[in-house]
Structures are given as structure tokens and as C-alpha cells.
Amino acid sequence: MDQSDLTKVSARSWQLSERARKLTSSAIREILKVTERPEVISFTGGLPAPSTFPTERMRAASDRILRDAPAAALQYSATEGYLPLREWIAARHSGPGAHGNVRIRPTQVLITTGSQQALDLLGKVLVCPQSPVLVETPTYLGALQSFSLYEPRYVQVPTDDAGLIPSALTPDLTAGARLLYAQPNFQNPTGRRLAVERRRALAAFAQQAPFPVIEDDPYGALDYRGEPLPTMLSMAPDHIVHLGSFSKVLAPGLRVGYIIAPEELHFKLVQAKQATDLHTPSFTQRIVHEVVKDGFLDTHVPTIRALYRDQCAAMLAALARYMPEGVTWNEPEGGMFVWVQVPAAIDTMRLLEEAIAQHVAFVPGAPFFANEAQHNTLRLSFVTVPPEKIDAGIAKLAALVRARI
Numbered sequence: 192m193d194q195s196d197l198t199k200v201s202a203r204s205w206q207l208s209e210r211a212r213k214l215t216s217s218a219i220r221e222i223l224k225v226t227e228r229p230e231v232i233s234f235t236g237g238l239p240a241p242s243t244f245p246t247e248r249m250r251a252a253s254d255r256i257l258r259d260a261p262a263a264a265l266q267y268s269a270t271e272g273y274l275p276l277r278e279w280i281a282a283r284h285s286g287p288g289a290h291g292n293v294r295i296r297p298t299q300v301l302i303t304t305g306s307q308q309a310l311d312l313l314g315k316v317l318v319c320p321q322s323p324v325l326v327e328t329p330t331y332l333g334a335l336q337s338f339s340l341y342e343p344r345y346v347q348v349p350t351d352d353a354g355l356i357p358s359a360l361t362p363d364l365t366a367g368a369r370l371l372y373a374q375p376n377f378q379n380p381t382g383r384r385l386a387v388e389r390r391r392a393l394a395a396f397a398q399q400a401p402f403p404v405i406e407d408d409p410y411g412a413l414d415y416r417g418e419p420l421p422t423m424l425s426m427a428p429d430h431i432v433h434l435g436s437f438s439k440v441l442a443p444g445l446r447v448g449y450i451i452a453p454e455e456l457h458f459k460l461v462q463a464k465q466a467t468d469l470h471t472p473s474f475t476q477r478i479v480h481e482v483v484k485d486g487f488l489d490t491h492v493p494t495i496r497a498l499y500r501d502q503c504a505a506m507l508a509a510l511a512r513y514m515p516e517g518v519t520w521n522e523p524e525g526g527m528f529v530w531v532q533v534p535a536a537i538d539t540m541r542l543l544e545e546a547i548a549q550h551v552a553f554v555p556g557a558p559f560f561a562n563e564a565q566h567n568t569l570r571l572s573f574v575t576v577p578p579e580k581i582d583a584g585i586a587k588l589a590a591l592v593r594a595r596i
């Protein structure tokens with residue numbers, strides 16, 4: 192729809208719901224539109240590098256599925272998801288855990304249309320207008336977008352360089368909460384990883400809290416050393432709601448993710464999903480299963496890790512080379528993001544306007560805060576930019592920061 196069509200729509204006197212009137216567009220998606228121009232060095236998107244998509248495997252898997260099970264692959268299917276994929280996911284999350292042998296049941300697994308849908312479904316079944324929702328400071332802006340449709344009152348949980356601070360979860364802070372949303376691995380936007388002791392503390396908290404702790408984990412496999420920390424799910428399998436995704440380890444266009452939840456909540460999520468989209472596409476679920484079932488991820492994921500580790504190293508080296516004193520950033524051990532703090536007087540929304548004029552782009556930090564924002568922060572993604580361009584882009588950005596100090 193072009194701009195003139197939009198004008199026609201808004202000229203109508205249709206009444207939108209209160210909810211729809213409060214909707215805002217994702218700042219990242221709006222910025223991405225500008226940065227799609229080829230001359231722009233864009234550190235904006237959380238898009239995986241397309242070179243990592245296993246295209247040939249997908250093609251072969253699709254051929255086999257259409258040859259061997261065309262009717263089932265193209266037919267409506269169960270809301271819960273394709274059973275062999277649910278079984279594969281349950282098995283993947285089962286095994287020796289921090290507190291003995293963990294067994295996740297396939298009946299706990301719901302396949303979702305990306306983990307973004309999982310966030311929406313959780314909002315739908317858990318959140319009422321004005322109910323408190325606990326989020327990290329800062330947090331994934333797409334989660335804020337999803338939950339906001341259900342009109343919560345956000346409560347920011349304090350964090351430090353090691354992530355969410357469990358001891359901050361006092362009765363005063365958590366009173367009446369409907370959920371706590373956390374990302375323990377290479378958090379979007381900060382790239383932080385939650386230490387094992389804090390995971391234990393949060394899992395223990397979940398065991399006595401009257402609301403679920405959501406563990407959103409799309410980046411867990413992408414730790415550069417290949418030494419993943421135990422999930423909170425493995426520490427409290429009946430109290431943690433775990434979200435997973437094939438977007439960052441296979442391809443996001445498939446739109447296949449999942450929720451592992453205790454059966455009582457699972458049942459409600461299934462009902463909510465039925466009303467939303469009946470089920471995640473039968474065909475893409477089968478493609479994912481066909482591709483992963485024989486251990487493909489065990490060889491594929493290390494190639495993604497190696498690529499991102501090198502790109503990350505290039506970005507950290509460029510930041511160290513060019514950024515003036517007073518600018519700080521974290522050194523992620525995995526994932527796709529570096530989080531940068533510039534001197535307090537610089538508003539990164541304004542900085543972005545100048546940066547785009549210089550053909551370099553980043554995501555300002557403010558939209559990642561549920562309430563009070565830190566305007567001197569920004570997120571850099573390094574995964575889709577080759578090292579020489581990373582260097583050139585950071586040099587330009589550093590010059591703009593320097594000019595404002």
C-alpha cells in the first residue's frame with residue numbers, strides 16, 4: 192500500500208479498538224527500511240547471515256517431503272505441532288541436568304510460528320490490562336511490542352554487566368506480577384549472558400513464584416566457545432517456560448519456534464494458538480524436522496558460531512581502535528549484538544540521523560527500555576557485515592561520537 196492509499200484509509204471514520212490505537216511500529220523495522228539502501232553500512236538488524244542458510248539441505252528435504260508425504264505436508268494439521276518435531280525438541284532438552292536427569296515430555300512442547308508468536312500467546316493467556324509484567328532493563332523490544340497489546344504495567348528488573356540481578360526480585364517489586372521475561376543467553380540487545388549462579392537463583396525463584404519465569408533462548412546455541420551454560424529449564428523443568436527458535440540456527444523465514452511449558456499452561460496456549468492461526472505451517476515444520484533429525488545442527492551450528500565469532504572480533508577491534516574515551520561496550524561471548532554506551536549528553540536517536548546521512552546505521556537503545564530509557568545507548572549487530580565494512584562503519588560512527596563530545 193503506498194502513501195496515498197494510507198491517506199484514504201485514515202480518512203474513513205472506522206473506529207479502531209483502544210488496543211489498536213496504542214500500537215506503535217517497531218523502531219527497528221522502521222529504521223531497516225532506510226538502511227536497505229546498498230550504500231549504507233547497517234549494524235541494525237538481528238538478521239542471521241544468509242550465507243549460513245542450509246539451502247541445499249532444505250531443497251533436498253522439501254523434495255523428499257513432497258515425494259513421500261505430500262498430502263500430510265500440505266494439509267491442515269494439529270495445533271500442538273508435528274509430533275516427530277515435538278519429540279525431537281523434547282529429547283534435545285532432556286538429559287543429565289544440574290539437578291539430576293531432566294525429562295521433557297513431548298506433551299509440554301507447542302510448535303509456534305516463530306518464537307515471536309510464543310511471546311504473543313503468553314501475553315494473551317497471562318496478561319490483563321494493568322497487570323504487572325517484569326522485564327529486564329533493557330529487554331527485547333519485540334517482546335515489549337507483543338506484551339503491550341495486552342496493556343500490562345511494566346516493571347523493570349535491575350540488571351548489571353552479568354545480566355538480571357535475582358536478589359532485586361523482592362516481594363515489593365514482584366507483587367501481583369503475571370510473568371517475568373528473561374533472556375539468559377546473549378541477550379537482545381545487550382549481548383549479556385547470565386552467570387550460572389544467577390540462573391540457579393532465578394530457577395529457585397521460579398519454583399516458589401506465583402507466576403511463570405519465561406526463558407527466551409533464541410541465541411543459546413551461538414556461544415563462540417561452544418560451551419553452553421545449563422538452561423533454567425534444566426534446573427526447574429516444571430516451573431520455567433522455555434522459548435526456542437530455529438530462526439538463528441537454520442533460517443528465520445521458516446517461522447518455526449516452540450514453547451516448552453507445564454501441561455496446564457500448554458493447554459491454554461494451544462487454545463489461544465488455535466484462535467490465532469490454527470497451526471504453524473505443516474510443510475515448514477516437516478522441513479525443519481527432516482533437516483535436523485539426523486544431527487545436522489551438531490555440525491552446522493559450529494560453522495555459524497565461527498563466522499559470528501570472527502565478525503564480533505572485528506567489531507570489538509574496530510571499537511577499540513576508533514572510539515574515543517568515555518565510550519564503553521561489552522565483549523559478548525556469543526550471539527549477535529554489542530551494546531554500547533556513549534557519554535550521557537549524547538542522545539543516540541539524534542546521533543542516528545547524522546549517522547544515516549553518513550551511510551552508517553545502528554539501533555538506538557531507548558526502545559529497548561520498558562519505562563525510563565537510557566538515551567545514550569545503542570545496539571550494534573555485526574553478523575551481516577563483512578569485517579572490512581565493519582571497520583569502515585565503526586570509524587565513521589566513532590568520528591560522529593567524537594564530534595559530539
Ligand SMILES: Cc1ncc(COP(=O)(O)O)c(C=O)c1O
Nearest residue numbers: 237305306307331379436438448
Ligand atoms: C530475544 C528474541 N526473542 C524472540 C525473537 C523472535 O524470533 P523468531 O520469531 O524468529 O523465532 C527474537 C528475534 O530476533 C529475539 O531476538
